[in-house]
Amino acid sequence: MEAAYAVRDNPVSRDQQAPRPGAARPLLTIEGLTKSFTVHAMGRHIQGCYDISLTVMPGEFVGITGKSGSGKSTILRCLFRTNFPEKGSLWYDSAAFGYIDLAQASQRQVVYLRTHEIGYVTQFLSVLPRRSAYDIVLQSALETYGSKQLDLCHSETEKMLAHFNLAEELWAVYPRTFSGGEKLRLNIAAAMIKQPRLLLLDEPTASLDNASKLKVRELIEQLKNQGTTMLGIFHDLEFMEGLCDHEFNMQEGVIA
Numbered sequence: 681m682e683a684a685y686a687v688r689d690n691p692v693s694r695d696q697q698a699p700r701p702g703a704a705r706p707l708l709t710i711e712g713l714t715k716s717f718t719v720h721a722m723g724r725h726i727q728g729c730y731d732i733s734l735t736v737m738p739g740e741f742v743g744i745t746g747k748s749g750s751g752k753s754t755i756l757r758c759l760f761r762t763n764f765p766e767k768g769s770l771w772y773d774s775a776a777f778g779y780i781d782l783a784q785a786s787q788r789q790v791v792y793l794r795t796h797e798i799g800y801v802t803q804f805l806s807v808l809p810r811r812s813a814y815d816i817v818l819q820s821a822l823e824t825y826g827s828k829q830l831d832l833c834h835s836e837t838e839k840m841l842a843h844f845n846l847a848e849e850l851w852a853v854y855p856r857t858f859s860g861g862e863k864l865r866l867n868i869a870a871a872m873i874k875q876p877r878l879l880l881l882d883e884p885t886a887s888l889d890n891a892s893k894l895k896v897r898e899l900i901e902q903l904k905n906q907g908t909t910m911l912g913i914f915h916d917l918e919f920m921e922g923l924c925d926h927e928f929n930m931q932e933g934v935i936a
Contacts, residue, residue: 705773707878707909708736708759713768713783715754727933728754732768734928734935741900741910743920746930752913754933756880758783759911760800761790772798775877795823799876801868801884813858813866814851817841820870840869844895860887865895872899879903881912885919893919 713732718725729751736742744752757763759770759782770782774797777789785793794800811819817840821833841851844865850858855866864887871879881900885893893916900923904910914920920927929936 704737706735706771707738707740707773708911709769709771710734710755710759711769711771713755713758713770714766715758715763716766727751728763729758729930730933732935736909736911738773738909739904739907740925741904741912741923743924743927744911744913744930745915745917745920745927746913746936748915750930751933752930753882756800756882756911756913760794760798760880761785772878797877799871799874799879800882801871801880802882803864803867803884803886810854812852813846813855814841816855816866817870817873820873824874836873840873843899844869844892861889861892864888865892868896868899872903875903875906876908879908879910879912881910881914883913883915885914885916897923 711733714730715728716725716730717728732751732755734742744755746752754763758765759772761782765783768783771779772782772793774780774793776792776797780789782790782793814837818833818837821837821840822830825833825836827833841848846862846865846869850862855863858866864884868884884896888896897919900910904923912920
């Protein structure tokens, strides 16, 4: 049986006061997030992140920086529920469910939110093996606009593939043959075409050349202007300049 999901009207952390009447309320409030991993084969216990608390307001772009292994990606994976948090709450203001704790949401709720509200861009492409590049992006368009707007879905798919300079002869190809940069551009295209309510960005420019980085930045700016809220992790500080409303630095699993 699926666990019931937790919802409350107005999450308030130990460090915050409730929003005043008429004031904007956070889209995302992370309270005391802790996650660690046990590598049984090596007999090791690894701390991913510890007691992370932060707030993201609607429309903000929040950046998290820090060296590799500092726990940045663990935060995003917990939000997307790729990993289950050990402790803490992840209060998200969902259009469908109101305030929902992503740490306790049922799998059905998580699937809905991934499909309709929360996007995730990672360095790694994980898709069904016999789906073409075109079909991967088209599926995201269909989830956004609906099958009744099929012409629009095809049009937006082609625009997005062209925007990221994926050659037309690659559209019908299975992406397992793509280079790392091509896979990343395809992953970004599939996530951004959905214009999600919340977009999680895990090193979205890691293996891209400068021209492709500019394409990513252009769409990030466009989504931000349209009201998408974003939480991203980056090593490329120059890329983040002028994009972020707030920046947090992580060291050894905690926010410094």
